[in-house]
Amino acid sequence: MQDLPRGVSVCGCGCASAFHFYWRCFTIAKLDHQLNTDIRDAEVRVIGSDGTMLGIMSSEQALALAEEQDLDLVKISPTANPPVCKIMDYGKFRFDQLKKEKEARKNQRVVEIKEIRMSPGIDTNDFNVKLRNALKFLREGNRVKVTVRFRGREMAHTNIGEGLLRSFADGCSEVANMEKNPKLDGRHMSIFLSPKKEK
Secondary structure (H helix, E strand, C coil), rough: CCCCCCCCCCCCCHHHHHHHHHHHHHHCCCCEEEEEHHHCCCCEEEECCCEEEEEEEHHHHHHHHHHCCEEEEEEEEECCCCEEEEEEHHHEEEEHHHHCCCCCHHCHHHHHEEEEEEECCCCHHHHHCCCCCCCCHHHCCCCCEEEEEEEHHHHHHHHHHHHHHHHHHHHCCCCCEECEEEEEEEEEEEEEECCCCCC
8 A cells, every 4th residue: 555645644445535535635725825724713704605704703613514514614815814724626616716707818919010112113913912912810819010221223213112012001001000100221211011900
């Protein structure tokens, strides 16, 4: 038989329940809540498993109530005076909490910044293809950075690039807002488009 941890004595048919009690205490000890025999306050305010207030009593009395229902006594508000404890199935509570956290993480969406690059001399077909791509990204909830790159003598006609960017923003205006006016940075002029919030 495998040795049990120090402080757990078992015999006869009490073996399973004693080990189960230890296991629940051990797993919970890793978490932020105090529970069961770890609660040693002289008095605690107790909430029943159905949410009713059971009043103020000693922690021993509160633990006895929890054990009668085969549940845990969990300290939920340690800074209150006296501390507040609730009788509950802590294993089920933690399972439900972890399930909710997992669901929340699944529903969280990471917003990406997609980049569309153009040249001042882009033809109409290419412009429309890039516009459609940008609309797709925006409808998916992503931000879009649209950049025009100037080469050589094109730097003398940055106004063409600015007009191109403004036309692009107009083409996306149903689903997106232009965050700032076109900005020239070296040989690149850019705008950022962000999806409109649904009303």
